[in-house]
Amino acid sequence: MDAAEQEAVAREFLEGLSDAIGLETTVSAVLTDDNDLRIEVDGSEVGLFIGPGLQTLDSIQEITRHVVQREAGDREYGRVLVDVAGVREARRTALEAFVKTTAEQVVRDGVAVPFEPMSSPDRKVVHDTIAEIDGVESVSDGEEPNRRVVVRPS
Numbered sequence: 001m002d003a004a005e006q007e008a009v010a011r012e013f014l015e016g017l018s019d020a021i022g023l024e025t026t027v028s029a030v031l032t033d034d035n036d037l038r039i040e041v042d043g044s045e046v047g048l049f050i051g052p053g054l055q056t057l058d059s060i061q062e063i064t065r066h067v068v069q070r071e072a073g074d075r076e077y078g079r080v081l082v083d084v085a086g087v088r089e090a091r092r093t094a095l096e097a098f099v100k101t102t103a104e105q106v107v108r109d110g111v112a113v114p115f116e117p118m119s120s121p122d123r124k125v126v127h128d129t130i131a132e133i134d135g136v137e138s139v140s141d142g143e144e145p146n147r148r149v150v151v152r153p154s
């Protein structure tokens with residue numbers, strides 16, 4: 001499935017969802033070099049698309065992915081990533097800063113620190129951030145939906 005068709009399918013779905021809820025939004029999309037379809041939704045009251053702990057946004061992203069997948073049929077398509085008003089990027093930046101502070105504490109005190117249960121994408125941010133810091137390592141612990149990351153001395 002070519003980039004233009006992926007973008008059109010995702011845009012049509014998200015614009016229709018916005019209209020159904022009564023929100024005025026703009027939807028922009030770009031296909032990255034990694035063949036990921038990155039979609040940004042902006043507008044007033046788009047917080048309704050985010051929800052607590054990004055749960056609504058994650059659900060919208062998953063449904064959008066299914067819509068693109070259905071339209072693609074047997075054709076290849078890229079990973080679908082939906083963001084609303086840049087909240088995913090802001091969350092990633094804040095999480096990275098928190099992880100770095102926690103890593104400093106673990107190195108200083110020599111005591112493992114378990115994080116609260118978090119989504120798979122957030123756990124990946126933690127693991128990727130920890131991988132770049134000497135003296136600490138990260139492991140996932142538990143089962144969904146209570147899977148968490150533990151940062152410990154290496």
